[in-house]
Amino acid sequence: MFDSFDPLILARIQFAFTISFHFIFPAFSIGLASFLAVLEGLWLKTGKDLYHDLFKFWVKIFAVAFAMGVVSGIVMSYQFGTNWSVFSDRTGPILGPLMAYEVLTAFFLEAGFLGVMLFGMDRVGKKLHFAATCMVAIGTFISAFWILSVNSWMHTPVGYAMNDVGQFVPAGSWLTIIFNPSFPYRLFHTVTAAYLTTAFVVGAVGAFQLLKARAGKNRIETDGDSHPAATAHPELPRSNAAARKMFSMAMWMAAIVAPIQIFAGDLHGINTLEHQPAKVMAMEGHYQSHPDGAPLILFGLPNAAEKRIDYAIEIPKVSSLILKHDLNAPLAGLDTVADDREPPVSILFWSFRIMVGIGFAMLGLGLWSLFARLRKRLYDWPWLHRAAIVMGPSGFVAVIAGWITTEVGRQPFTVYNLLTTADSVSPLAAPAVGASLVAFILVYFVVFGFGTWYILKLMAKGVQDDEPDIQDDAPIRSAGITPGPTQQGGQQRGGRSSGGQRGALQPAE
Template structure:
C-alpha cells in the first residue's frame, strides 16, 4: 500500500489525527466538570432548583465526553510502543513516570468518585455528592497538570543527563516545573474553560434563536458568557507571557509564528497580519503588517531586535506556513471571543441580553470556536517544535521505531480514520442531539406542570444518559411556549 509518504510522515500524521480527536474530549470534560461543581455549589448555597436541572442536563454531556476521552487516550498511548518505540526507549525514564503519576494521582481520583457523581444522586447526602463532583473536577485538572508537564518537558527539557544514549532524570523538580510548564498549563486550563463556556453559550443561543426564554436557557446563557468574559481576557494576558517564554526558550518556533525571516538590527519588527510564507525563497509574499508592533510586544521596545529564521539552519526550522497561519487562526478566534463577551456586557447594561437576535446568532456561531482555537493552538505548539521531538535534544526521526514500515503505518492510519469516524463521530452526533434538545425542567417545576418525571438515579453506567434523542419531544415544545 503505497501512499507516497515515508513511515515517519505517516506516523506523524497518525499521531496528529488521534491526538486531535482526543484533545477535544478532555478539554470538554475538564471545563464541564468545573462547571458542574459550580452548578452544584450554587444549588447548595441557594436551594434554587434551576441549578439542579442544569446539573442534570450537563452531566449527560460530561459523561459522554469523559468516556470518549478515556478511550481515545488509551488508543493514542499505544503508539508510543508501536510507532515511537525509540522515543520511549530513550526518553521513557522521564515521560513514563510523569504519565504514571497522572494515572496514580488523577485517574484513580476521577474513577473513584465518578460513580458517585454519576449514579449517587439521591443515594448519598447532598454534601457527599458535591464532594464527589468536586473531586472529579480536581482530578481532571490534576490529569491536565501531569500531561502538560510531560509535553512541556519535551518543549523545554531540563533536569536530565544523557548516559549511553539514554536520557536519565537528574532533578525531578526541574523536569516537572520546566521553564515553559507554568505558562502552558495556565494557557491550556484557560482554553479548556473557554471551550466549555462557549459550548454552554452556543447551546443556550440556539434555544434563544428558537424562541425559548425560560430560566434554564437564560441562566445557561448568562453563566456561560460571564465565564467567556473572564477566561478570554485572562487568555490574552497568559498568551502574551507564553509568547515571551517561547521567544526565550524556543526562538525558532517564535520566528516561524511571526513569519520573521531577517533579524531586525536597525529597525523595529512589524506584526504581520497577513502574509504567505515562501520557505524555498526564505521570504514572505503579500505582507500586511503593523510597523514596530512586533518589537513592542516581544521586546517592549520600539526597535527591539528579534532573531530571524535565516539565523537558524534550514534543517532546524519548522513548517513556517502551517505555524504562521495556525497561530493567526487561534489569535483571531480569541479576539472574537473577547468581542463576544464585551458585547454581552454592553447588552446586559441595556437589559437586552436575551432579546437581541443578531447577538444570539453570533453567539451560536461562536459555539464551536473554542474547539477550533484549541486545535489551532496545539498545531502551533507541536508543528512549531519540529524537527525536534525533544527540543534541541532528540529529532523526531530519531524517535521512530526501526521496525515499522510505511505500509504498516499507512494501513493502521486508514483503519484509525475509519474507526474513529464511526465511533467518535457517533458520539459527537449524540452529544449534538442532546445539546439541540436542551435542558428540561425537572425539579424547578412540579411534574404535572413540567410534564416530566423525577431526576431518577440510573442503576447501571449505560443508563447515565437515559433519553431517546430521536423521538419527538413534545415537552420541549411546551418549554418553547
C-alpha cells in the same frame, strides 16, 4: 499501496490525527467538570431547582464526552510503543514516571468518583455527592497538570543527564523536571483555554434555546393563540429559565476570562521566544532579522522557496513592542537558523493566526454581551444569540490550532534540540503504519462521529419543561437546605413543589 510513502510521515500523520481527536474531549471535560461543580454548589447553597436541572442536563453530556476522551487517549498512548518506541526508550526514565503519576493521582481519582457523580445522586447524601463532583473536577485538572508537565519538558528539557545507552535520566530534583521553564505558562494557558471552550459551548446551547423559545413565542403570537400556562403563571418555563441562566453564566465567563487568556498567551509567547526562538520566528513570519524593530505581520502568504512573506500586511515595529516591549528592539529571523532546524513556517504562520483571531473574537463576543447586559437586552438580542451559536465550536478550533502551533513549532525535534523526530520513530514498514492509519480514520469517524452526534442531539433538546423531578432518598435538609413552601394542593416531590416554583425559576442576569 503505501510502499512509496515515508513511514515517518505516516507515523506523524497518525499521531496528529489521533491526538487531535483526543485533545478536543479533555479540553471540553476539564471545563465542564468545573462547571458541574459550580452548578451543584449553587444548588446546595441556594436551594434553587434551576441549578439542579442544569446539572442533570450537563452531566449526561459530560459522561459521553469523558468516555470518548478516555477511549481516544488509550488508543493514542499505544502509539508510543508501536510507532515511537525509540522515543519511549530514550525518554522513558523521565517521562514514564510522570505519566504514571498522572494515572495514579488523576485517572484513579476521576474513575473512583465518577460513578458516584453520575449515579449516586439518589444513593448518597447531598454533601457527599457534591464532594464526588468536586473530586472529578479536581482530577481533570491534575490530569492536565501531569500531561502538560510531560509535554513541556519535551519543549524545555531540564534536570536530565544521559546514561551509557543514550537515555535521558533524572539528574537532581524531580521538581526541576516537573516545573520546567515553559510548564507554568503552558498549564495556565491550556487550562484557561479549556474553560473558555466549555463556556462557549454552554453559551451556544443557551443561545440556541433562547432563539428556539423566541421562534415559538412568535409563532404563537402569529397564530393568535395563547398558552394557558403562561396566563396562569407569570414565571418563565423551566426550559427558558435554564437557557437564560446558561447563556448568562457563559457570557460572564467569556467577558472575564477571554482578556485573561489573551494576557496569558502574551506571557507564553515571551517565554517561548526565550527558549524556542525559531518557533516564534516562524509564527511571526520573520524570515529576515530586524535589527531596529520588527514589524507585526497581520496577513500574507509565506514563500518558503524565496524566504519571504508575499503580499504582507504589516504594522511597523509592533512585533518588537509585543515581544520585547520596545519598538526598536532587535529581533532575529530565520536567516539565523540552519535550514534543517527550521520549523514549517506556513503551518505555524496560519495556525497561530487562527488561534489569535479566535481569541479576539471571543473577547469581542464577551464585550458585546456586557453591553447587552448593561442595556438589559442580554436575552432579547437575536443577533447576539446567533453570534454565540456561531462561536460555539470556536474553542475547539482554537485549542487544535494552538496545539498545532506548539507541536509543529518544535520540529524537527521531539525533545527540543536534543532528539530529532526522525531518530524517534520505530523501525516500521510504511504499509503497516498506513494500514493502521486508515483503520483509525474509519473507526474514529464512525465511533466518535456517532458520539458527537448524540451530544449535539442532547444539546439541541435542552432542559425540558417536563423534566422528571429528582427522586430523592436522602432529604434535601441533609445538606442544610430547607425546601420551599408548597402551594396548597401541590404535590411535593424530592424537595420540589409541583405548584410553587416561582422563586426557583426567576433567572438573575
